Amino acid sequence: MIPFENPRHGLVRRWSAWLERAAVGAFVLAAAAVAVPGDVGEALAVALVALLVATPLVRVALAAVRFSRIGDRRYALVATALLVIVAAGSAVAVVRG
Amino acid sequence: MHDLLLAALAFVAAGTGAVGGLGGAVLLVPVLVITGTSPVDAAPLGLLSVAAGSLAASGHEMAQGVIHHRLGITTELAASAGAFAGALVSGAVGEDVLARVLAAAAIVAAVAGGRRKGVRNLPDATFSGDAPGEWPGTLAGAYRLGEAVVPYQARRLGLGLAAMGGAGAVAGLSGVGGGFLKTPAMAEIMRVPVKVAAATTTFTVGITAASGLIVYATQGRIDAKAGAAVVAGGLVGGRVGARVQEHLQPQLVRRVLSVVLVAIGGILLVTG
Numbered sequence: 001m002i003p004f005e006n007p008r009h010g011l012v013r014r015w016s017a018w019l020e021r022a023a024v025g026a027f028v029l030a031a032a033a034v035a036v037p038g039d040v041g042e043a044l045a046v047a048l049v050a051l052l053v054a055t056p057l058v059r060v061a062l063a064a065v066r067f068s069r070i071g072d073r074r075y076a077l078v079a080t081a082l083l084v085i086v087a088a089g090s091a092v093a094v095v096r097g
Numbered sequence: 098m099h100d101l102l103l104a105a106l107a108f109v110a111a112g113t114g115a116v117g118g119l120g121g122a123v124l125l126v127p128v129l130v131i132t133g134t135s136p137v138d139a140a141p142l143g144l145l146s147v148a149a150g151s152l153a154a155s156g157h158e159m160a161q162g163v164i165h166h167r168l169g170i171t172t173e174l175a176a177s178a179g180a181f182a183g184a185l186v187s188g189a190v191g192e193d194v195l196a197r198v199l200a201a202a203a204i205v206a207a208v209a210g211g212r213r214k215g216v217r218n219l220p221d222a223t224f225s226g227d228a229p230g231e232w233p234g235t236l237a238g239a240y241r242l243g244e245a246v247v248p249y250q251a252r253r254l255g256l257g258l259a260a261m262g263g264a265g266a267v268a269g270l271s272g273v274g275g276g277f278l279k280t281p282a283m284a285e286i287m288r289v290p291v292k293v294a295a296a297t298t299t300f301t302v303g304i305t306a307a308s309g310l311i312v313y314a315t316q317g318r319i320d321a322k323a324g325a326a327v328v329a330g331g332l333v334g335g336r337v338g339a340r341v342q343e344h345l346q347p348q349l350v351r352r353v354l355s356v357v358l359v360a361i362g363g364i365l366l367v368t369g
Binding site: 012013015016017018019020022023026027029030031033034041042044045046048049052053054055056057059060063067070072074075078079081082085086088089090092093094 | 100145148149151152153155156157159160162166167170171173174177178180181184230233234300303304306307308310311312314315319321322324325326328329332333336
């Protein structure tokens, strides 16, 4: 039987805590990027964009792993398919310019 | 535009987006264009505010058990496929035609949500001892409404996925996240409680924004410094919006959503 997942479950608590930390980290990066002039500020802003892009995609990847581990193969496949579509769509858009 | 003003606009857009699961770009981008930012520069800033609002709301909403990840990734699969198709044909559709289609969709969604009286998904005492969350292997779950726990099940999956594909196509054509179409589709077509629909869409528009930002970044279209100001405002707005939504009754969330959708429709008609 697939174990029930709810917000009291340790994994959900850990994930939500990591998301909170990522949000705080993004805010610190954003404030620093605005305040710091020149190339350093620009680099901080680029790091910020990378964080915002990576976070939801990592969430989907972790969900795929989690679903697979608990035997929920259907939705592990759906999550993997979503990542493939996003990757393919991005690749096509980049190639087309 | 001054960084402080950008941050303030992003705060309002992301906060409103988090309350209603709208994403916010469709609010921010027209305002930026009206106030002098070129559409080419405004679109990436819109997606940055969407990504920021999504990140800001996610931790809290995940802890509350109102994000249904399986439902989100399933619907986003259809939406992403639609967005891909929409982006491929985007050159063939005139901007004024697209703006009218978006406006009509927003107003229809506003009417569909605003007309409905009462709460469709009712608390069930059977589940009162359970913690809220999604039920593994299903598109069902339960969420907390005050002291009660409300079970729900996503219905009419075929029609819902078709609507999501359409929302994705529209998003792909127009470059917005599509949250203002996805949340009403999930709530009104798939019969998912509006709070769960809003939170789940807030999660999925983060994925949509990430996809768009990858493309914009490779095209060199992201003004990183202006984007940082937008992100700062969007993060605070998304956090505030998530907290506000937690305390609102579902009927009020639907009414807020309807009012904002009508405003979006009006903005699109005026600027399109």
